Amino acid sequence: MVPENKGGSALELRIAPLPKPWSTYELAEWLDACGAPASDFVLCRTAAGMDHGYATYADASLAYAAQKLLRQCARVGKLDSASNAKNQARKLDVYVYARNVSLNTKYVQLFGRPEALPTSGGDAAANTTSTTTTSDDFVARDPRDAVAPLWRWPYANQLSAKFRTFSSAMERLTKHIAKSDGDDNNDEDDDDDATKKKMMRKKFPCPCFGIVRSPRVHWYRNKCEFTVGYDDAFQPTCGFQGGRFADGFTTITKATDVPTASKSARLYSDALSSFLRNDGQNEAKTQLPLHFRVWDKVQSCGFWRNLIVRETGMSADLEATDLSWRDYLVAPDALPAECADASQGPTATAADETITSEFGTSTGTSFGSVRPSSVMLVLVVSPAAALACVRARGLASSGSERDACHRLVTSEVQRMVDFVDRAADEAGDDVPRAGAIVVLYHDGCANCAPPNAPMEVVRDDVMAQADATTSEQNAAKERYSLSFASFTPGRGALDESLLGLRFRVSPLAFFQVNSAAANLLYRAAGDLAKEENRGDGGATEAVTADVLYDVCCGTGTIGLTLFPSPFPRLVGVELEPSAIRDAWENAARNFDAEKLRDDAVTFIAAKAEDALPKLLRDRQGGGRAVAIVDPPRSGIHHKVVSALHANREIDRLVYVSCNVETLVDNAVRLCSGEKGFVPVGCLALDLFPGTVHVEAVVVFERKKE
Structure with missing residues (x-):
């Protein structure tokens, strides 16, 4: 065109x-x-x-x-x-x-x-x-192919493809460990050489449980990030881009048919599109300079940039059951032997029928779309566009430009909020009104706003109702010197329930996007951290340890679910300060002052590679310790790997990974030498149905002397 x-x-x-x-x-x-x-x-x-x-x-x-x-x-x-x-x-x-x-x-x-x-x-x-x-x-590509490239596949085929990715990485780890053991024992006898060759032929370096399927396959995301731009008919649109801008994809397509986005997210995205096309083109709007329109990546100008929709309460149906991660476990021999080509849209197989009969629907999910308990909208806008508009219209003649910009942005955002509120009301009971609305100001080239981007809370009805902090908990905050100097509890956040605990979720804080599957992930990680279970079906034995180190802890979700039993002390390390503030808040709202006394819980805002080595050095001789690491896709820093490897008081390590390639790279170093770790159990999980990504959990134990 x-x-x-x-x-x-x-x-x-x-x-x-x-x-x-x-x-x-x-x-x-x-x-x-x-x-x-x-x-x-x-x-x-x-x-x-x-x-x-x-x-x-x-x-x-x-x-x-x-x-x-x-x-x-x-x-x-x-x-x-x-x-x-x-x-x-x-x-x-x-x-x-x-x-x-x-x-x-x-x-x-x-x-x-x-x-x-x-x-x-x-x-x-x-x-x-x-x-x-x-x-x-x-x-232009179908946005479903960009967001969920496996959306045409039967769910059994998806699980099979992901388990193959996982098993291939584990096979590579097996070979690295066998080679490393051989290099460490150059004088090995014939029996040791035979053992090494046998291990080289193994696919897994330890017993493998299988792959845990997602309780929900469609509409599962509790966080969707939409881009604002123009569609192929030059209409302002909020939706998904068909591919990377660097690859030539510039047009935006509505998210109407994207299978991973929830009903609420799709409704709010479509509502913003309608506002920009209809209500956004009324007389008041057309008087605004062109700089106040949707964002243009080529010219780096425009006002409306992104919409983030966050939801909570999407795993309430799973929380109400007593099902464990083992109830969703699919054994490797139950998966299809071969995967069909995604472009051909593979047909259902016998294995898919097995999963269907065992777990419910044709997609292998037991739960359908659910109504979220609360919704947050995060609007990313350009302050430079507002400033250009103020100067072009001479709006600052009676005051400062900053005040004029704020009035203009507030007016424009409020018109949009009124519009999407009406859209939510018309949708009926399935979609709640947004209880929290936050504006982020961002002028950078990248779509994603940085964690320190200026933020303004437009509406905050969620946490004010959900937060029932007791006087004892407030006293605990003061007793343990929690740093809330620049933080007001309940401002621009959601309240999420997970494994019986309540968690605060800030606008940009990391939280697993599949709430139902996150329940299973944290249950599995917790069980593997506290139980001596090697995946062979034998009896489990409780792990006794004095402290749990939660590395890359985020808002403290995994660590807090394991505190105070079986681990009486918790130390969390996370780079993002706002996530640490949320972690402190989560600890105070879930546990009384008695359980938090004597520094039983500590959260540190720092790079893990800087904080962890010092923490481990300071507790030499302090007894047994268990560590859980849940790093980003880039893996953990080599200094963190060295600190974990060198401190022999950490005799059990649970590695949760969203990138099996970096997991293998880190695991090779962790398992090196006579005093390193050895893998004792592994598990794959599907947290992202419709995509190629697979989550992995590997348990390591310290080599015996």
């Missing part, structure tokens, strides 16, 4: 990828060499670590002609004429995007093939049909 060309307005081309060493001068030189000199603005962004540049042409006919010439020049290697590009030229493919400058942010990816483009003259609108193609290289 070609943008409308009003009055011969200029069009801007986005050209990517370009050689990293290029400067703006070299880009302009190459455009001249290709016979497509820019009419006006030229900018190369490679110096900023990006791979693209921009060129502006006076009208659509010149822009389309330039697109054809640039693509042809890229194919024949004309980039060789520019300096520093000779070794990269033939590897390049130039993609050109057009943006109608006068329309601000209304840009599209040109779908046309080079031979279909006009070489000169002609009306842009007349070429709409000829410049459109069904080439898979250019057609």
